[in-house]
Amino acid sequence: MTTARPAETLARTFTAIEADGTYTLDARPAGDGRLLAPLDRPLLGWTRKPHGWCRDEACLPVHRAAAAETPEGVDVAAFAELVGRLAVIDEDERAVAFAEGAGPFAAGGLTAERAPDFTLDGVSLADFRGRKVAIVFWASWCGCRYDLPAWQERHEALERHGFTVLSVALDRAAEDARPWIAEAHAGRPSPHPALVDAEGLVAERYNVINVPTVVWVDEQGRIARPQDTQTATDLFRSMNGLDSARSLEALRRWVVDDDAGLDAEQVREHLRVPTMQERRARAHARLAVWLARRGRAQAARRHLDAAAALAPHDIAIRRGLMPLTGEDPFGDAYFALRTELEDAGIPLYRPLTPQE
Structure with missing residues (x-):
């Protein structure tokens, strides 16, 4: 393993930007586009030990970690890729943003066998294990905002069958989404869980590239229907060509008759797993x-x-x-x-x- 230099030699600090907040990252530019962090301090939740970098029970062995280490420090972007993250660095703004990457250490991987868990506004997808869930991605900047009351109606109509609509707004300012949520919930005895993904975490984990997008998750937390453009009204049918009645019919078949319309192999075939370019974007x-x-x-x-x-x-x-x-x-x-x-x-x- 590369010998660690004293942390004091890496005096410049950057702001690290994650989906769940920001923190100060001790690092300095190497002058060639790389950002070097001290070898003797934790990085991205990993700590350097004699046998490698470790986080809880997981360890990146010495021989693999060496690819990101130099005598002056650890290359932040290279290390991030080794532990399932991606880093974008802006030296002028003294900031580095991280997104989910790929590999065995990546969190929240999107597979047909496991819908990535998430927690927003104190509500977790895991809270609904044992129920069928339609995750409805929408936004106030999309005409699909007018569909939210209709999704609420679907939630009420099918709730007794063990079904929940879980709406997720992709607005980056929560106050933009709140009035539409309030309107959908007004006077309803059983409002559906309505969350706001202000930092883009859930959209990232589910590779949502436009709204409206709906993902069905079954009682065991598996994806029953991957990213699908569905509407709950026909307000914009002339623009999107989508039939809300067909969407409702398919939803009823899944909830009541347990027929998702796709078998496991078809789910895997249609699941849009993010590319490295999408992750970096x-x-x-x-x-x-x-x-x-x-x-x-x-x-x-x-x-x-x-x-x-x-x-x-x-x-x-x-x-x-x-x-x-x-x-x-x-x-x-x-x-x-x-x-x-x-x-x-x-x-x-x-x-x-x-x-x-």
């Missing part, structure tokens, strides 16, 4: 959100452009962050985005069942 987006919230609009735009270049199809990033940069998600910027994607042959909506 989300790290750029996380950094852009942090910068925009601090009034660093120009720096935020750089990272939004980087995210768009990596994942041009990710409308949840490109349209969802328009309010943070002063653009109207229902205005010219959105229609320009639609035209760009249509010209490139990139679908805006991705229903699993072909629409007539």
Whole structure:
């Protein structure tokens, strides 16, 4: 293992940005794009020991850790990839954002056999084990906001069959989503759990690239139907071509008759696992959100452009962050985005069942 240098030689600090908050990271730029952290301090929850870097019961052995170590410190981005993370560094802003990566140490991996758990607003997906759950991704910047009362009605109609609608708003400002949630819940004796994914954690774990998107999770916590574009009303059928009646019929068959319409092999086939480019785009987006919230609009735009270049199809990033940069998600910027994607042959909506 590389001999550790004293931590004092790495005096510069960066802000580390995670989905669950920020903290100070002791590190310094190496001058070549790398960011070096002290070898003798914990990094990303891992601690250096004689036999490798360890976190709880998991350990990254010495011979693998060596790929990220130098006599001056540990390469933050290289180490992040070794432990299932991705890092995007902005030296000028003295910030580094992390997103979920791949590999055996990655958290919340998306597989048909295990729907990634999450906790928002004190509510966890695991709380509903033993029930069928439809995770409904929506946002106030999407016309699907008008569907939320209809999803509430579906929740009420099927709740006695062991079913729950769990809505997740992708708004980066919770106050944008709250009025629509309040309207859907108004006067309802059994309001569905309605959460706000302000930091993009759940969208990241479920690889949600646009809304509305719905994921079905069965009683055992397995994905019964992967990312599917579904609507609960026909308000925008002329634009999206989606039939809400077919969506409701399929939902009833699953909840009441236990027929999800897909077998396990088809679920695996249709499940959209994020690519490395999509993961890196989300790290750029996380950094852009942090910068925009601090009034660093120009720096935020750089990272939004980087995210768009990596994942041009990710409308949840490109349209969802328009309010943070002063653009109207229902205005010219959105229609320009639609035209760009249509010209490139990139679908805006991705229903699993072909629409007539």
